[in-house]
Every structure is written in structure tokens, then in C-alpha cells.
Amino acid sequence: MLDKIQDLLREVDAVVVNSKEDLEKFRLKFISRKGLLNELFDEFKTVPNEQKKAVGQELNKLKNLAEQKLRDFTEALEQSAGSADANKGLDLTLPVAPNFAGTVHPLTLTRQRILEIFARMGFNHEDGPEVETDWYNFTALNFAENHPAREMQDTFFVEKKDVQKDDVLLRTHTSNVQVRLMEHKKPPIRSVMLGRVYRNEAISARAHCQFHQIEGLYVDKNVSFKDLKDTLYHFAKEMFGQDTKIRLRPSYFPFTEPSAEIDISCFICKGSGCNICKHTGWVEIAGSGMVDPNVLENSGIDSEEYTGFAFGMGIERITMLRYGVRDLRLFFENDVRFLRQFEGA
Known part of the structure; x- marks a missing residue:
């Protein structure tokens, strides 16, 4: 064997x-x-x-x-x-596939343009934390502890404390940077604050739980509502073209008095009505107003000597108008087919 x-x-x-x-x-x-x-x-x-x-x-x-x-x-x-x-089937005589370069995101393009416009008007750029305390996000901005205006913004809370002003949360606006800036800098102050903010909202073509916002602050002696109006009027003309129409509507914000909403003529439908402008022909781009004296005092600035104005607007809304985008959700999906449309923009 x-x-x-x-x-x-x-x-x-x-x-x-x-x-x-x-x-x-x-x-x-x-x-x-x-x-x-x-x-x-x-x-x-x-x-x-x-x-x-x-x-x-x-x-x-x-x-x-x-x-x-x-x-x-x-x-x-x-x-x-x-x-x-x-x-199998490989043809070595074919030319090499092109190497597609990446493109700058449309939100970044809009951000750069906005900063450029305000820089020419003398505004510098400031930044601050996205995880914030209740004091900087609400209380210092004249939101009383039980003020109904707190219900205007559904908030993502990180940690609830015994004292409400010590609660930790994701900022609902970039106004927190305004308070921090006024605490540590003497007037005159002329700055814009741009960054990501968070609100507990249903995601749709016009809203998202996270988005980008820019706010502006000008504090000095003898600042008037006319200064605010002229600043926003110049911005709208530079951003959307000289034919852009603008209107101011009386409104209410806890941190400004008087307050106004800023609308511009809808670029997508040219005023005839669409889902972006809610078929009115106008699109709200900003909230604004004169800084409430209580906000100045909370930040250590004498409201008898200084006045100021503030405004805030969403970067996504501006970008939608600028490029004719009808659905805000496209900005967050990273679809290459969508992003390649902005090559050379």
C-alpha cells in the first residue's frame, strides 16, 4: 500500500x-x-x-x-x-477619461460674495461658538425667562441646568456673537457674524434643521434707522442687481426696537408668484432693527451714549434667489450633478 x-x-x-x-x-x-x-x-x-x-x-x-x-x-x-x-472589451486606443476638478459649493460662493460686499462698507468678520449658553443666545438679547418670543425658535438643548441662563444649547442664530463682541470691544463696532445655526424645524423645500446665517452689527454714536436702511439697500443692489426692489415691513424682535422685515422682489418668478415667494412676488431676506437699549446695557455699553442697528439673514435663502434654486434641501445632499452646475460661478 x-x-x-x-x-x-x-x-x-x-x-x-x-x-x-x-x-x-x-x-x-x-x-x-x-x-x-x-x-x-x-x-x-x-x-x-x-x-x-x-x-x-x-x-x-x-x-x-x-x-x-x-x-x-x-x-x-x-x-x-x-x-x-x-x-474584455477594453479599447486601449480610446483617450484617457477627463479628470473632473471639484467645484466651490454654492453656499460658499454666496458667503464669499456677502463678506466682500460688507467688507467694502467697512464691516469686519467675527466668529463665535455654535454650542452656546442660554445667556448669550437668549437672556442677554432681551428674551425674558418666560418671554413668548422664546417659542419662536425651537431649540436643540444640549444640557439643562438649574438656572435657565446656564442651559447649554445649539445656537439658534449668530446673535450670540454680537453679545460676546460687545462685551469685549468698545464702540465703534461694525462687524458681520456668519456661521451655522440650528433649529428644530421640519425639513422641507424652504426650511431645514440646520442652515447658515449672517448677522450684522453697527454700534456708535448717533447711529440711526436711516443708516440701517441705506446699508441694506446698498447690499440688495450689490447682491441682486440694480433693478432689485426692496421694502421694509414693521415687525417685532426682542433684541431690536423698532424692528423691520426686509423683502426683495422675487428673482425666480420675477414677481408673478412661485412656491419660494409664497405666490406674493416678494421674498423675505432679513430681519433688522435698532439695537434695544437693554441689549446694549446687558453687554456693558452705555445706551445713553451709543445707539446701533443689527440685521440677520439666511445664506441659503440668498443663494436660492441668486442661482434660482427651488429646493433648499439640495444644498445638503452633496449630489455631484447639482454641484457641477456651479463650475465657474
Whole structure:
């Protein structure tokens, strides 16, 4: 039996497989249930006990070799087939595929344009934390503890404290930067604050739970409502073109008095009415007003000596008007087909 095993060892070692048919023949001959290996294991039962150890070692050696050969042949054929499939139909004479460069996001383009316009008017850029305390986000801005105006903005709270002004939350507007700026800087102050804000709102074509906002603050002696109006009028003309119409509507904000909403003529429908302008022909782009004296005093500025104005607007709303985008959700989906439309913008 040892001689038979040695002959099979040499035969298995010399086998060459070039196709799936050869592989199947190899398997059937040596490893299948009716193969030579199974026949040898059946014959092994008749080997005298004193020879079982030596014969068993050689028989296991043959089995391991045959199984290893089967694995090696199978892997080699699969790799060969994969390489052939990969090259199938490949035309090496075709030109190389173009390398598409990335594009600047439309929100970034709008942000850069807004900062450029206000920089020419003498406004510098300030920044602040997105995770904020209730004091900077509400209380210092003249929101009383039980003031109904707090309900205007659904807030994401990070941590509730025993004292309300110490609550930790995601800022609902960039006005928190205004308070921090007035605390640490003496007037005159002329700054814009731009960043991401968060509100617990249903996501739709016109709203999102996160968006970008820019706010402006000008505090100095003898600042008037006319200064606010002229600033926003100049911004609208620079941002949307000289034909843009603008209107101011009386409104209410806890941190400004008097207050006004700023509307511009809808760029998408040209005033005829669409889902963006709610079929009115006008789109609200900003809230504004004269800084409430209480806000100045909360920030350590003498309201008898200084006055100021503030305004805030959403970057997404401006971008939608600027590029004719009808669905705000597109800005957050990172769809390459959408983003490539802004190449060279």
C-alpha cells in the first residue's frame, strides 16, 4: 500500500490544470467520494496495526497535497477569469477619461460674495461658538425667562441646568456673537457674524434643521434707522442687481426696537408668484432693527451714549434667489450633478 501511495503522490504533484474541465477531472479522480483517496482510506482499514502509523502518515500527506492542489488550481483559474473579464472589451486606443476638478459649493460662493460686499462698507468678520449658553443666545438679547418670543425658535438643548441662563444649547442664530463682541470691544463696532445655526424645524423645500446665517452689527454714536436702511439697500443692489426692489415691513424682535422685515422682489418668478415667494412676488431676506437699549446695557455699553442697528439673514435663502434654486434641501445632499452646475460661478 505504501508503494501505491507514493505513486499517487508523484502523480498528484505532477498534475497540471489549464481549464475548469481539467480541474473537475482532477477533483473526480482524487478527491470525490468515489475518488482514489476514498478508496485508499477504505483499504487502510485492512492494514496491520504495526503498519498503520507509517501508512497513515503517508496517506494524510497525500490527502493534504491533493486538497492543497485543488485550492491552488481553483484560485489560479478564478484570477485568470477575473483578469480576462476586466480586459474584455477594453479599447486601449480610446483617450484617457477627463479628470473632473471639484467645484466651490454654492453656499460658499454666496458667503464669499456677502463678506466682500460688507467688507467694502467697512464691516469686519467675527466668529463665535455654535454650542452656546442660554445667556448669550437668549437672556442677554432681551428674551425674558418666560418671554413668548422664546417659542419662536425651537431649540436643540444640549444640557439643562438649574438656572435657565446656564442651559447649554445649539445656537439658534449668530446673535450670540454680537453679545460676546460687545462685551469685549468698545464702540465703534461694525462687524458681520456668519456661521451655522440650528433649529428644530421640519425639513422641507424652504426650511431645514440646520442652515447658515449672517448677522450684522453697527454700534456708535448717533447711529440711526436711516443708516440701517441705506446699508441694506446698498447690499440688495450689490447682491441682486440694480433693478432689485426692496421694502421694509414693521415687525417685532426682542433684541431690536423698532424692528423691520426686509423683502426683495422675487428673482425666480420675477414677481408673478412661485412656491419660494409664497405666490406674493416678494421674498423675505432679513430681519433688522435698532439695537434695544437693554441689549446694549446687558453687554456693558452705555445706551445713553451709543445707539446701533443689527440685521440677520439666511445664506441659503440668498443663494436660492441668486442661482434660482427651488429646493433648499439640495444644498445638503452633496449630489455631484447639482454641484457641477456651479463650475465657474
